[in-house]
Amino acid sequence: MQHRGSVAQVHEELVHLVRQLVTGDRVDAAAPSFALHSVLSYIERNPGCRATQIADAFGVHRSTVSRQIKTCVDSGWVKAEIGPVRNGHPLTLTDAGARMLERADRSRQAEVADRVRSWPSEDVDTFAQLLRRFSATEPISDTDTSGGDPNA
Numbered sequence: 001m002q003h004r005g006s007v008a009q010v011h012e013e014l015v016h017l018v019r020q021l022v023t024g025d026r027v028d029a030a031a032p033s034f035a036l037h038s039v040l041s042y043i044e045r046n047p048g049c050r051a052t053q054i055a056d057a058f059g060v061h062r063s064t065v066s067r068q069i070k071t072c073v074d075s076g077w078v079k080a081e082i083g084p085v086r087n088g089h090p091l092t093l094t095d096a097g098a099r100m101l102e103r104a105d106r107s108r109q110a111e112v113a114d115r116v117r118s119w120p121s122e123d124v125d126t127f128a129q130l131l132r133r134f135s136a137t138e139p140i141s142d143t144d145t146s147g148g149d150p151n152a
Contacts, residue, residue, distance in 0.1 A: 021034045031100070031103065031107055032072075032100060032101075032104055035068055036068055036071060037101070037108070038058070039054060039068045039078075040072065040077060040078070040097060040101045040104070041101065042054055042057060042058075043072075043078060043091050043092065043093055044093050044101055047091075047092045047093070048081070048091070048092065050088035050089065050090060051065045051066055051088045051089075051091070052088050069091065075096075075100075076094055076097070077093065077094060077100050077101075078091055078093060078094065078097050079091070079092050079093075
């Protein structure tokens, strides 16, 4: 395998980063968790989507998404529109949800800015380009890895 040692290091760092994102402390205790932030972002990009679409995009069970959506609805961030229950209710952000998402985006971007504050601008630009390249590269695999939305 090409890049064997480096690939292991990249994998280890990605696992560590995901753990930090999912379980890490929130700077703003009123801000949504990473999972809720992801759901709000998806609904913002796909107004009228349904829980099943989010579950498919995130590659998780619908019950997981349903709990997250319930939290978002109970918090006043998401409105479940009238629609056939069989298909799930169309979801949209409320004004409060849009404000919360904007505040959460600013907070998370500020956290990234703090982490790269001492980096030269060229390194930050290169890092962003490499992350985009990594995200855009389709894995070559014999197994089906569908269900993952790169924007989720």
